[in-house]
Amino acid sequence: MSLLDRRAISERLDTESFGRTMYVFSEVGSTNEAANELASNGAPHGTVVIADSQTRGRGRMGRKWLSPPGCNLYISVILRPALPARDAPFITFVASIALHEAATGAGVKASIKWPNDLLAGVKKAAGVLTEMEVEGEKAKYMVVGIGVNLNMTDKMLAAELGEVASEATSFLVASGREVDREAFAASLINQLEKRYTEFMSAGKGPIIQQWTKRCGLIGRQVEVCEGDSVTRGVAEGINGAGHLLLRKTGGEVEEIGTGDVAIV
Numbered sequence: 001m002s003l004l005d006r007r008a009i010s011e012r013l014d015t016e017s018f019g020r021t022m023y024v025f026s027e028v029g030s031t032n033e034a035a036n037e038l039a040s041n042g043a044p045h046g047t048v049v050i051a052d053s054q055t056r057g058r059g060r061m062g063r064k065w066l067s068p069p070g071c072n073l074y075i076s077v078i079l080r081p082a083l084p085a086r087d088a089p090f091i092t093f094v095a096s097i098a099l100h101e102a103a104t105g106a107g108v109k110a111s112i113k114w115p116n117d118l119l120a121g122v123k124k125a126a127g128v129l130t131e132m133e134v135e136g137e138k139a140k141y142m143v144v145g146i147g148v149n150l151n152m153t154d155k156m157l158a159a160e161l162g163e164v165a166s167e168a169t170s171f172l173v174a175s176g177r178e179v180d181r182e183a184f185a186a187s188l189i190n191q192l193e194k195r196y197t198e199f200m201s202a203g204k205g206p207i208i209q210q211w212t213k214r215c216g217l218i219g220r221q222v223e224v225c226e227g228d229s230v231t232r233g234v235a236e237g238i239n240g241a242g243h244l245l246l247r248k249t250g251g252e253v254e255e256i257g258t259g260d261v262a263i264v
């Protein structure tokens with residue numbers, strides 16, 4: 001089973017701060033958990049935590065991110081942006097754009113699904129989880145975590161992901177090509193710094209534009225589930241709060257703050 005080679009990642013970085021401090025583990029509970037701990041102990045902006053496998057990989061709202069060894073990428077980056085806490089969704093969008101670019105570079109036709117998924121075809125190949133420590137109304141630090149299924153075969157997806165397998169895919173299954181994990185990790189880190197820097201200097205407008213271009217939901221009839229509530233409408237985009245805009249049959253536009261989206 002191949003572990004990740006830290007040097008093979010480092011030598012491909014063209015960043016200023018992202019990945020300049022980098023931890024590569026064979027196994028952790030969760031890279032987000034490790035990064036949060038490092039951040040609370042003062043780790044610098046741009047610190048990267050990568051693991052070959054996770055035993056407690058997490059998704060949103062207490063869900064699990066299944067994280068077998070030897071095939072995928074689990075990565076978290078510590079950010080210390082001067083940002084209001086309410087703008088955290090935009091860090092997820094920045095990461096999704098970076099992920100989409102890195103996927104395209106790896107020969108995978110991908111699309112973004114609000115709020116935090118990357119699809120290859122119609123199935124989920126990656127997810128983003130942004131967490132933060134808040135101080136007053138500002139983020140003291142943020143941790144953006146990304147899990148990407150890279151080299152899982154159909155057989156591995158079925159064996160490792162159980163009931164989730166039918167909704168999940170990997171870059172290998174989607175493109176037929178094996179991905180060099182270290183090269184992909186470096187390309188993702190490079191993209192993350194580039195997109196993050198653009199966001200911090202140019203603001204939300206360009207991010208909304210770039211995200212919308214890569215989103216596979218726009219113009220489609222979708223259903224958003226949040227607890228017991230289901231909202232249907234045509235996805236039109238996102239607004240400055242990071243909410244999904246749905247045009248309902250009556251013509252009015254509803255803003256959705258959280259939920260899981262399905263194309264219907």
Ligand code: BT5
Binds near residue numbers: 030064146147149169
């Ligand atoms: C996410 O949550 O999609 C965010 C996943 C973030 C994972 C990364 S890995 C590095 C870092 N460290 C962590 O501990 N986490 C981050 P959500 O939208 O809530 O989706 C979670 C759902 O995706 C689960 O409930 C499953 O249905 C599905 N799922 C779980 N593991 C999967 C996998 N490996 N591939 C595809 N789908 C999966």
